Amino acid sequence: xxxxxxxxxxxxxxxxxxxxxxxxxxxxxxxxxxxxxxxxxxxxxxxxxxxxxxxxxxxxxxxxxxxxxxxxxxxxxxxxxxxxxxxxxxxxxxxxxxxxxxxxxxxxx
Amino acid sequence: xxxxxxxxxxxxxxxxxxxxxxxxxxxxxxxxxxxxxxxxxxxxxxxxxxxxxxxxxxxxxxxxxxxxxxxxxxxxxxxxxxxxxxxxxxxxxxxxxxxxxxxxxxxxxxx
Numbered sequence: 001x002x003x004x005x006x007x008x009x010x011x012x013x014x015x016x017x018x019x020x021x022x023x024x025x026x027x028x029x030x031x032x033x034x035x036x037x038x039x040x041x042x043x044x045x046x047x048x049x050x051x052x053x054x055x056x057x058x059x060x061x062x063x064x065x066x067x068x069x070x071x072x073x074x075x076x077x078x079x080x081x082x083x084x085x086x087x088x089x090x091x092x093x094x095x096x097x098x099x100x101x102x103x104x105x106x107x108x109x
Numbered sequence: 110x111x112x113x114x115x116x117x118x119x120x121x122x123x124x125x126x127x128x129x130x131x132x133x134x135x136x137x138x139x140x141x142x143x144x145x146x147x148x149x150x151x152x153x154x155x156x157x158x159x160x161x162x163x164x165x166x167x168x169x170x171x172x173x174x175x176x177x178x179x180x181x182x183x184x185x186x187x188x189x190x191x192x193x194x195x196x197x198x199x200x201x202x203x204x205x206x207x208x209x210x211x212x213x214x215x216x217x218x219x220x
Contacts, residue, residue, distance in 0.1 A: 006151075033208055042113075042200050042211030043152065050207070088151050090209075095165035097142060097202075097209055099151035
């Protein structure tokens with residue numbers, strides 16, 4: 001099983017702060033995806049990264065895929081309360097799409 | 110609404126009863142996944158369909174669980190003889206290739 005370890009598990013910050021969350025594995029992935037999930041809802045796809053070293057930006061969110069394609073990071077600039085949620089990374093393993101346990105982010109006004 | 114649809118949204122059942130959940134994927138997506146998620150955890154992969162073929166099942170999927178996707182369209186997940194440990198959110202997702210699009214899930218409570 002290709003495990004995805006996410007850190008930190010919990011993060012509580014104030015509005016306006018910057019943060020980075022991490023997704024690490026000992027396995028090489030052909031691609032990695034990031035999702036955000038709100039309580040009681042299904043995860044929502046944010047981005048897919050496929051090339052080692054790739055950087056993608058989505059407004060205040062910056063996603064990076066490691067050169068060796070074993071890890072990824074998500075950086076949020078000037079966090080807002082609307083960014084609160086569970087951030088999940090996922091990668092393919094055979095036909096399955098395996099998820100990490102997520103980083104639970106709370107942004108307070 | 111052309112997103113992934115799951116029914117019911119909530120299900121409360123007595124231990125030992127059978128339950129069935131339905132998932133209607135995005136129509137042009139040939140890939141379909143089922144997941145189970147408990148509080149504080151990421152989604153756990155249960156099974157994968159490509160069109161009507163069930164190509165992968167997790168070891169988590171005991172013989173009380175069965176899934177179908179007749180004609181490669183909607184899918185059902187049945188749990189027989191439910192146990193309290195089956196209480197969880199059951200999520201369905203469909204995919205064109207990369208990236209999965211999730212439904213809102215079915216929250217199962219076994220009492």
